[in-house]
Amino acid sequence: MNDAVEAEALVKHYGSRTGVVEAVRGVDLRVSSGEIFGFLGPNGAGKSTMIRMLTTLLSITSGTARVAGVDVDREPDAARHRMGVALQEAGLDPRQSGRETLVLQGRLFGLSARDAASRAVELLELVELEEAADRRVKGYSGGMKRRLDLATALVHQPEVLFLDEPTTGLDPASRLTVWDEVRRINTLGTTVFLTTQYLEEADALCERLAIIDDGLIVREGTPAVLKAELRERQGLASDPSLDDVFLDATGRTRSRAAGDVQEVTA
Amino acid sequence: MTQAWVLGQRALREAWRTPEALVPTLFIPLFFLVVNVGQAGKIFPSESTEFLKGQGYAAFQLPASLLLAASFGTAALFLVEDIEGGYFDKLRSAPIPRTSIVLGRLIAEGAKGLLISVAIVLLGMVFGITIASGVLGFVLLVGMTALWSVVFVGFMQLIALKTRSAAATNSGGLVFFPLLFLTPNFVPRELLTRPMEVAASFNPVTYVMEGLRSLILEDLEWSAILPAFAVVGVTGAIMLALNVRMIQRYD
Numbered sequence A: 001m002n003d004a005v006e007a008e009a010l011v012k013h014y015g016s017r018t019g020v021v022e023a024v025r026g027v028d029l030r031v032s033s034g035e036i037f038g039f040l041g042p043n044g045a046g047k048s049t050m051i052r053m054l055t056t057l058l059s060i061t062s063g064t065a066r067v068a069g070v071d072v073d074r075e076p077d078a079a080r081h082r083m084g085v086a087l088q089e090a091g092l093d094p095r096q097s098g099r100e101t102l103v104l105q106g107r108l109f110g111l112s113a114r115d116a117a118s119r120a121v122e123l124l125e126l127v128e129l130e131e132a133a134d135r136r137v138k139g140y141s142g143g144m145k146r147r148l149d150l151a152t153a154l155v156h157q158p159e160v161l162f163l164d165e166p167t168t169g170l171d172p173a174s175r176l177t178v179w180d181e182v183r184r185i186n187t188l189g190t191t192v193f194l195t196t197q198y199l200e201e202a203d204a205l206c207e208r209l210a211i212i213d214d215g216l217i218v219r220e221g222t223p224a225v226l227k228a229e230l231r232e233r234q235g236l237a238s239d240p241s242l243d244d245v246f247l248d249a250t251g252r253t254r255s256r257a258a259g260d261v262q263e264v265t266a
Numbered sequence B: 001m002t003q004a005w006v007l008g009q010r011a012l013r014e015a016w017r018t019p020e021a022l023v024p025t026l027f028i029p030l031f032f033l034v035v036n037v038g039q040a041g042k043i044f045p046s047e048s049t050e051f052l053k054g055q056g057y058a059a060f061q062l063p064a065s066l067l068l069a070a071s072f073g074t075a076a077l078f079l080v081e082d083i084e085g086g087y088f089d090k091l092r093s094a095p096i097p098r099t100s101i102v103l104g105r106l107i108a109e110g111a112k113g114l115l116i117s118v119a120i121v122l123l124g125m126v127f128g129i130t131i132a133s134g135v136l137g138f139v140l141l142v143g144m145t146a147l148w149s150v151v152f153v154g155f156m157q158l159i160a161l162k163t164r165s166a167a168a169t170n171s172g173g174l175v176f177f178p179l180l181f182l183t184p185n186f187v188p189r190e191l192l193t194r195p196m197e198v199a200a201s202f203n204p205v206t207y208v209m210e211g212l213r214s215l216i217l218e219d220l221e222w223s224a225i226l227p228a229f230a231v232v233g234v235t236g237a238i239m240l241a242l243n244v245r246m247i248q249r250y251d
Helices: A047-054 A076-082 A098-108 A113-126 A142-154 A172-187 A199-205 A223-234 A242-249 A254-260 B002-016 B019-040 B057-069 B074-085 B087-092 B098-126 B134-163 B166-173 B176-181 B194-202 B204-217 B222-248
Strands: A003-016 A019-032 A036-040 A062-067 A083-086 A160-164 A191-196 A208-213 A216-221
Touching: A003 A047, A003 A191, A019 A047, A019 A191, A019 A208, A019 A216, A036 A047, A036 A172, A036 A199, A047 A062, A047 A160, A047 A191, A062 A076, A076 A083, A083 A142, A098 A113, A098 A142, A098 B002, A113 A142, A142 A160, A142 A172, A172 A191, A172 A199, A191 A199, A199 A242, A208 A242, A216 A223, A216 A242, A223 A242, B002 B019, B002 B074, B002 B098, B019 B057, B019 B074, B019 B098, B057 B098, B057 B134, B057 B176, B057 B204, B074 B087, B074 B098, B074 B134, B074 B166, B087 B098, B098 B134, B098 B222, B134 B166, B134 B204, B134 B222, B176 B204, B204 B222
Parallel strands: A036 A191, A036 A208, A083 A160, A160 A191
Antiparallel strands: A003 A019, A003 A062, A208 A216
């Protein structure tokens, strides 16, 4: 099976007033076609930088990245045709309706006006926003915006879907709805690459995951394998949680996490 | 070009659905027109003021109002909203030329500038201003104003793309005000004091203002019209090139 996402020695350096910031320091990563892959890490670890490089939104300092077999640096437009992107901020225009948003997105991906309109109808049905289709986005709830954002990422039937913290800020019910959508999209054959700060989300959704810390991958594998490895290494009586795996991988303790890194306790 | 047009339509919808941002671009220039004519109209009676070519002082002041209307650059503030809200990244993740993102907004600003300048000129005509250069002059008048609005929003978009800040973009727009007042705003250039005349001669806005003014006060006077279009063309090309360069390098 081909790899949907491949990164080799991927590096990103930013210039700043205090010198060079090494946000990503040589990441190798492979995500197989058809899987839901979770990308975890504390705030500032390099998750968003990685996803922005993979989605052509950020230049690559060195290394290579391919999405659906296409080099994102050399052929960004070809890569964009094969990927869908829903970033941390639901990137929507509040003054447009849900339908207008989807039709515009379809037109930008090369659909004719008629095809874009009919694709919008399909997607509104998929994310259950038919009734709100002609209302302006600024009146949508957080969950509805997330679902519409997901739909915009699917307009062109991408092979790989990148989701950057798709449920941050959502109430539990909306979060479960988004989970259902992600699973449904995946069963239709789309590879899903998602970052999250909710470990139970990664545990529930992802077949495999990687943990990044300080710009480097520190753990990679299925949740079960990562838990078993920690259990064996620490001689635990029962399987640890993914929280324990995360804390172990990032060198944090529960007490420090509670004080310093709020998101790992969520 | 299709994508630029589609994005331009979206920008026009955005403007139409935000009347609170559109109304000041019409109201404030008209306010200045009324105030300036009210303050200086009696000093320059049409019968004895040669440079008015038989019209009232409002006709002389109309170009300043048109330039002011073309210099709000609200599209750049909407661009900052797109950047801050994440929609800009959504557009950048689509397989479209980066240039179409800025071009879409410039096209929309041109269309908006055209509508607003038509409205201001028609209102001026209701109150007695005549366009001495006729129908073609009218078209050139509103066309030049619309093109200037594209130039100006191009400048504002540069600030928006560089700073990604609404406050900085807004402040950057204020640069225009000294340029507007370093022009033959109240009297022709030859009646300005020498230092002011020199400053006005170096100011490109002067030539746009004089071009617009000639279209209102005289028959087609190409010696004034062509320099105005040249200024609009050259500054427009510079702004377009800088916008394209900026968005290509946006990271």
